[in-house]
Amino acid sequence: MAEVQWFPGHMKKAERMMQDSLKLVDAVCEIVDARIPRSSRNPDLDSIIAGRRPRLLILNRADQADPAVTAQWRAYYKAQGTPFLECDALSGRGVKELPRALRALQGKQGPMRAMVAGVPNVGKSTFINKVSRRKTAATSDRPGVTRGKQWVTVDDQLELLDTPGILWPKFDDPAVGDRLAFTGAVKDDVLDGEALAARLLVTLRESYPKALTERYKIVLLPEAQGWELLEACARKRGFLMAGGAVDTERMAAVLLDEFRGGKLGRISLERPTC
Ligand SMILES: Nc1nc2c(ncn2[C@@H]2O[C@H](COP(=O)(O)OP(=O)(O)O)[C@@H](O)[C@H]2O)c(=O)[nH]1
Ligand SMILES: [Mg+2]
DSSP, X not given: OTTSOOOOHHHHHHHHHHHHHGGGOSEEEEEEETTSTTTTSOTHHHHHHTTSSOEEEEEEOTTTSOHHHHHHHHHHHHHHTOOEEEOBTTTTBTGGGHHHHHHHHHOOOSXXXXXXXXXXXXXXXXXXXXXXXXXXXXXXXXTTOOOSOEEEEEETTEEXXXXXXXXXXXXXXXXXXXXXXXXXXXXXXXXXXXXXXXXXXXHHHHHOHHHHHHHHOOOOOTTOOHHHHHHHHHHHHTOBOTTSOBOHHHHHHHHHHHHHTTTTOSOOSOOTTO
């Protein structure tokens, strides 16, 4: 992961754009993925905001996260005094709390403007659409769709600025890069899908073995390597190539797709404690 050159020019541009836009807003909504609330926080956002604006943390995709783990995060943020909101932008659960939460953060009356920031594909545009009950912010199931600067009027009291998703140039911890890739924040075309899928299988064997055995009907030997698990899944699915070799490339794509699509159930890859 770390060796891949994947910090594209448009992300650098986006960082500059956010820096410039900061003076136009009263607050920043940082949207994170509830399945990876730590890894999906961009460390560069701290230096972009530099304490100049209050920040509301928004745990989106709560519908895909393990509810028991999300409860741990809730307790953790409360103990830390971190203002946060938990939601599911697809169904809209929790999003209507936004104006109230921003108001509490700000402690001021009158119209407010907030910038919505976050890594690619976390649900920024979907969230904005739900809050504003419009279809103005472009959404996509691929990272990197929002490119320009987009203001969306919610009502006469609130305006939101959609921003392109940004990542940061280097992951200090390769596990962070993996988690962002598992959940779809990093574009697939810069990744080795089979290696990634193999690592996802090892991760899931550790924390959600039942999800794996139920979906793919494989035996989870503790000593099996990730690629062996991937082969086992491919065999069970009948993904064979001419000559009889298992098509692990196809299985990798299917696994990542099914994981991201929630077919393996509600899974969280990070807890406040580890
Ligand atoms: N299950 C689920 N899917 C979501 C949620 N929020 C967004 N999505 C989906 O994730 C994909 C990316 O959303 P988008 O808003 O374009 O992400 P952005 O890149 O951060 O603007 C879309 O297919 C959305 O429908 C959510 O809370 N739950
Ligand atoms: Mg977007």
